[in-house]
Amino acid sequence: MSNIQPVFIALQANNDTLPIIEAICSDNPQAQVNEYPAMVKINCPGRMVIRRSSVEERMGRDFDLRELQINLISLAGEVDESEDEFVLFWKA
Amino acid sequence: MAADGDLKPIKKLSLKENYALLTRGLGWEPTYEKKEEIFRTIDFEGIKIHDWEKWEDPFRLTMDAYWKYQGEKERKLYAIIDAFQQNNGQFNVTDARYVQALKLFLNGIVGLEYASHRGFNILGREFPGVGPRIAAQMQAIDELRHATTQIHAISHYNRFFEGMADFPHQFDRVWYLSIPKSFFEDAVSSGPFEFIVAISFAFEYVLTNLAFMPWMSGAAFNGDMSTVSFGFSAQSDEARHMTLGIEVIKFLLEQDPDNVPLVQKWIDKWFWRGYRLLALLATMMDYMLPKRVMSWSEAWTIYYEENGGALFADLARYGIRPPKYADVTIKEKQRVSHEMWSIFYSVRNAVGFPVWLPSAEEMDWFSEKYPDTFDRYYRPRFEHWRELEEKGTPFTNMTLPQLCQVCQWPCIYTEPDDPTEFVHRETEYQGETFHFCSDGCKDIFCNEPEKYVHAWLPVHQIYQGNCFPEGADPTAPDFNPLVAALQYMGIKPGVDGGLMSQHVDASRWEQWTSRPANLHEGAITQAVRKTT
Numbered sequence: 001m002s003n004i005q006p007v008f009i010a011l012q013a014n015n016d017t018l019p020i021i022e023a024i025c026s027d028n029p030q031a032q033v034n035e036y037p038a039m040v041k042i043n044c045p046g047r048m049v050i051r052r053s054s055v056e057e058r059m060g061r062d063f064d065l066r067e068l069q070i071n072l073i074s075l076a077g078e079v080d081e082s083e084d085e086f087v088l089f090w091k092a
Numbered sequence: 093m094a095a096d097g098d099l100k101p102i103k104k105l106s107l108k109e110n111y112a113l114l115t116r117g118l119g120w121e122p123t124y125e126k127k128e129e130i131f132r133t134i135d136f137e138g139i140k141i142h143d144w145e146k147w148e149d150p151f152r153l154t155m156d157a158y159w160k161y162q163g164e165k166e167r168k169l170y171a172i173i174d175a176f177q178q179n180n181g182q183f184n185v186t187d188a189r190y191v192q193a194l195k196l197f198l199n200g201i202v203g204l205e206y207a208s209h210r211g212f213n214i215l216g217r218e219f220p221g222v223g224p225r226i227a228a229q230m231q232a233i234d235e236l237r238h239a240t241t242q243i244h245a246i247s248h249y250n251r252f253f254e255g256m257a258d259f260p261h262q263f264d265r266v267w268y269l270s271i272p273k274s275f276f277e278d279a280v281s282s283g284p285f286e287f288i289v290a291i292s293f294a295f296e297y298v299l300t301n302l303a304f305m306p307w308m309s310g311a312a313f314n315g316d317m318s319t320v321s322f323g324f325s326a327q328s329d330e331a332r333h334m335t336l337g338i339e340v341i342k343f344l345l346e347q348d349p350d351n352v353p354l355v356q357k358w359i360d361k362w363f364w365r366g367y368r369l370l371a372l373l374a375t376m377m378d379y380m381l382p383k384r385v386m387s388w389s390e391a392w393t394i395y396y397e398e399n400g401g402a403l404f405a406d407l408a409r410y411g412i413r414p415p416k417y418a419d420v421t422i423k424e425k426q427r428v429s430h431e432m433w434s435i436f437y438s439v440r441n442a443v444g445f446p447v448w449l450p451s452a453e454e455m456d457w458f459s460e461k462y463p464d465t466f467d468r469y470y471r472p473r474f475e476h477w478r479e480l481e482e483k484g485t486p487f488t489n490m491t492l493p494q495l496c497q498v499c500q501w502p503c504i505y506t507e508p509d510d511p512t513e514f515v516h517r518e519t520e521y522q523g524e525t526f527h528f529c530s531d532g533c534k535d536i537f538c539n540e541p542e543k544y545v546h547a548w549l550p551v552h553q554i555y556q557g558n559c560f561p562e563g564a565d566p567t568a569p570d571f572n573p574l575v576a577a578l579q580y581m582g583i584k585p586g587v588d589g590g591l592m593s594q595h596v597d598a599s600r601w602e603q604w605t606s607r608p609a610n611l612h613e614g615a616i617t618q619a620v621r622k623t624t
Contacts, residue, residue, distance in 0.1 A: 005402035010305060012324050037385060038312035038320055039305065066153070069161045070168070072331045073308075073324055074301050076399045078342075078406075079150035079335050083107055090406045 007048050007077030007088040010041040017071050019058035020050065027051050039073055048077070050086040111152035116145065119222035131220045137283040140348035144221030147343055151332055158230055162237070162329075169241060169325045176318040177248050186314045186382040188253075188601035188609040189592060192445040193380035194319065195255045196372065198246045199444060200272045201303075202239055203263035205326075207276035209235035211287055218284045224343075227336050228288075234329040238322075245322045252604075253597050255444050258582040265559070265581045266444060267550035271500045274547065275369050279362070281543075285344065286358050292337035294362030294415075298400055300330060303373055306391045310381045338403070345410040352411050357539070363415035364532035368499035371428050375436065378429035378458070379450065382611055387461035392425040417532040423508045426462050430470040435504050437477065438489035442578060444588045446595035449478050451612035469511050486591065490574070492551045496529035497544055498536045503529045521545060 009024070011017040017040065024042055025031050031044045042048070055063045065086045077088035105113070122130055134141075175181075185191065212232035219225045243259075250256040263269050279290040308323035344351045374388040386394075396418075404414040433447070440447045450458065455474065458466040477487050493502030494516075507513045517528040521541045528534040537544045553559050557566060560576040578585050592598055593616050598609035602619040609616060 005405050006398065007402070008399065036306075036309045038324070039309045041305070064157075066151075066157050066161060069151075069153075069328055069332070070164055071328065073327045074305055074334065075331050076301075076402065078338060081107070081151055090402060091409065 004045045005090045006043045006045055007075070007090060008041055008043045009048065009050075009075045009088060010039055010073040011068075012071045012073060013038050013040050014071065020055055020068070020071075022058050023054035024048065024050055027054050044088075047087065047089040049088075052084050107152050107154075110154045111149065114154050115147075115149070115223040115226055127220065131218060133218050133284055134220060137285050138354055139285040139344060139351050141221075141344075142347055144219075144223070146346070147221050147223035148339070149223055149227050150335055150339060153230065153332065162234075165325050165328060166237070166241075169321050172321040173245050173248075173318055176245075176321075181315075181317055182249050182252050183601075183605045184315045184317075187607070187611040188597050189380060189382055189448060190314050190316065191249060191253050191597060192255075192447075192592070193376045194246055194249055194316075195253075195445045196376060196380075197319075198242070198256050199259045199262045199266065200269050200372065202242045202246075202259060203269075204272050204276050205235050205239035205242065207273075207280060208291060209233075209239060211276070211280045211291060214280070215284050215288060224288075224340070231292075231329075231333055231336065234326075234333070238326040238329070241322045241325065245318045248318065252600070254584075254595075255588045255597075261582045262444060265550075266583065267554075267581065268443065268501075270548065270550050271372070272369060274500050275365055278365065278543075285354075288337075288340050289344070289355060289358040290362035290365070292333060293341050294359055295366045296330060297334045297337035298363060298396070298403065298415075299366045299370060300334070301395045301399065302370055302391050304330060305395065306386050307373060307377055307381075310377060310383075310385045313385050314381055314383050341407065341412075342410075345407075345412065349411075356412055359412065360416040361536050361539070364417055364530075364536065365499065367421050368501060368529070368533070371432050371501065374429040375432040379433045384457065387458075388429045389425045389461060392421065397422065416535070417530075420508045420530070420532065424505065426465040427469070427506060427511050430458070430462070430466065431504055431506065434470070434473065435493075435502060438487060439493075440591065441488065441490075441585060441589050442574070442583065444581075444583050446588075446590050446592040446597065448592035448610060448613075449474050449481065451610070453612050465511060481591070492554060492574075494527055495549045495551050496533050497526045497547055497549070498533035499529060500547065500549060501529055503527060505529050 011020065013035065021033065021040055021042065025033065027050070028044050028048050031042050031048060034041045034043065050065065050068070052063055052065050055065075065081060065083070068086060075088055077090055080087045080089070121127075128135070182191075209232050212228045212235060215228035216225050216232055219228060246256060263273060279287050282290065304323055304327040308320050308327065311323060312320040341355065344355050377384070377386075377388050377391065400414070400418075404412065433450075436443060437447050437449065455466070455471055459471065480487050493504070495501070496503055503514060503516055505515050507515050515530055517531060517534040518525050519528075519534060519538060520526075521537075522545075524545075526537060526541075526545070528537065550559065554573065554577045557573075559580045560566065560573070561579045564576045565571060566573065566576075575585060583589065587596065592610060593613075599617050599619075601607070601609040602615060602617040606620055608614055608620050
C-alpha cells in the first residue's frame with residue numbers, strides 16, 4: 001500500500017488561519033479537519049498541498065507561504081516548499 | 093549598482109536560488125588549517141558523510157525571512173502577554189491546581205530549552221556542512237528565545253504563587269529535576285551526530301508533539317492565555333526543527349549504508365530516553381489540568397502510534413524499523429500517569445508543588461478513558477488514600493526511592509505484562525551493581541556502561557552527604573539529613589510541597605478570587621461565598 005499514511009499540519013485557530021484552512025480543504029478533498037481548543041489539526045492521507053494562489057484568493061491580498069511559520073504549530077511528513085506550493089508528503 | 097543608470101534591475105531570486113546562495117555561496121574550504129583540526133568531533137562516532145552539499149533544508153529559510161517572521165512572532169506573543177498581565181489573567185485559569193503544572197514546566201522544562209540552545213550552538217560550530225550549520229545556528233537562537241519567553245511569561249505567576257522563584261537553582265539540584273536535566277546533558281555530551289538524532293529526530297520529531305499540541309491546547313482550555321501563547325510561539329519554531337530532524341535522518345541514511353545501524357541504535361536509545369522523560373507530561377496532562385482535552389493514552393495513540401507509524405513506514409525503505417520497546421510504551425499508556433501521580437502523592441513533602449487526590453468526577457473520567465486499568469488498579473488505591481486523608485492520617489512515604497541509573501526516575505514502573513509487579517532490572521559492571529526501571533534503560537546502560545556509571549543520582553548523592561546546604565553540620569545531634577537535603581534543593585518544607593488543600597497557594601487563591609482552589613472539591617476557606 002502506498003501513499004496512504006497520513007500527513008498533518010496543525011495551525012493556531014485564529015483569524016489569520018481561517019482562509020488558509022479553507023484553501024487546504026478546497027485543494028485537498030481528502031483533508032480532515034479536527035478542531036481542538038486554540039488549535040486546528042488537518043490530516044490528509046499521503047499528501048497535502050497548500051497553494052499560495054488559493055490562500056491569496058481567500059485572503060484578498062498577497063501571501064508569502066513562509067508566513068505560515070507564524071501560525072504553524074506542528075506538521076508531519078516530508079516538506080517541499082517553493083514560492084507557489086507548500087507540500088507535505090510521505091514517500092512510502 | 094544604483095549609480096549605473098543603464099543596469100536593468102536584477103531579477104528577483106527564487107526561494108531555491110536564495111537558499112542556495114546562503115548555504116553554498118557563503119561557505120569556503122580552509123587553506124591554512126587542516127579541516128580535521130577545525131572539525132575535531134565529526135569522525136569519532138563512525139558516521140560517514142561523503143557529500144555535505146546533498147543537505148537540503150526543505151524550508152529554505154533565508155536570514156531576511158527568519159528575522160522578519162521571528163520578529164512578528166515576538167510582537168504577537170508580547171501583545172498577548174501584556175494583555176494577560178494587565179487583566180490579572182493568572183486568576184482566570186480554572187483553579188489553583190492548574191498553576192502547579194506551571195511549576196513543573198518552569199523548574200523542569202525551561203532549563204531544557206537553554207540546554208538545547210547550548211547543544212545547537214555546538215553543532216553550529218562542529219558541522220562542516222554550511223546547510224546544517226545554518227539550520228543549527230537558527231535553532232540555537234530559537235531555543236534561547238523559547239527559554240527567555242517562557243521565563244518572562246511565567247515570571248508573572250511568580251508574583252502570586254510559591255515555588256517558582258528559584259528555578260535555575262532547583263533545576264540543578266531537585267531530585268526529580270535531574271530526570272530532564274540528565275536527559276539533555278546525556279545528549280549534549282555525546283557526539284554531534286548522536287545529539288542531532290537524539291534531539292532533532294527522536295525527541296522533537298517523534299515526541300514533542302505530545303508536549304506542545306495536546307498539553308498546550310489543554311492550557312488554552314484551562315484559560316491560560318499566557319502559556320498557550322508562548323507554547324504555540326515556541327511550537328511554530330518547533331515545526332521547523334522537526335523538519336530538520338527528518339532531514340537529518342534522511343541525509344545520514346542516504347550518505348552511507350554503514351550509517352544505518354548507528355542511526356537505528358540512536359533512535360532506539362533516544363526514543364526510550366525521551367519517552368521516559370515524557371512520563372512527567374503524562375502526569376501533567378491527566379492529573380494537573382482541571383479541565384481536560386484528551387487523556388495521555390489518547391494522545392499517545394494519535395501522536396505516537398498513528399503519526400509515528402506513518403513516519404516509520406516511510407523510513408522502512410532505508411532499513412530503519414520502529415524504535416525498540418515501542419510496544420512497551422503502548423502497553424504502559426494505560427498506566428504510566430497513574431503510577432507517576434501515586435509516587436508524587438506519596439512523596440509530596442519532598443516535591444516543589446502540592447498534590448491532591450483525584451476527585452470523584454475525575455476518577456469517573458479516568459474510568460472512561462482507561463477502561464482496562466483504572467477501576468481495577470488505581471481507583472481502589474486512591475479511594476483508600478482518601479479514607480486515610482479523611483481520618484487525618486494521610487499515606488506518606490518517607491523512604492528515598494531506588495533510582496534508575498539511566499533515566500533517573502525512581503524504579504516505579506510495572507512489568508509490561510503485569511501492572512501489579514514492579515519492574516526491577518540490574519546488572520553488574522566492574523564489581524558494582526546498577527539498577528534500572530526497565531529493559532529499555534538497562535540496554536542503554538549495557539551499550540555504554542562507561543558513560544552511565546558517572547550518572548549523578550540524587551538519592552545516592554544525598555546518602556553520600558553531597559546534598560546539604562553550605563555550613564550544615566551532619567554531626568549535630570538534631571541534624572535531619574532529609575530536611576537538609578530539601579533545603580539544599582531549594583524546596584521549603586511546609587511551603588512548597590504537601591497537600592493542595594493545606595497549601596498557601598490554595599488559601600490565597602480563594603482570598604483573591606473568591607473561587608474554590610479545587611473546582612471539584614468545594615472551598616477550603618471562608619473566602620468563597622456559598623452559592624447554595
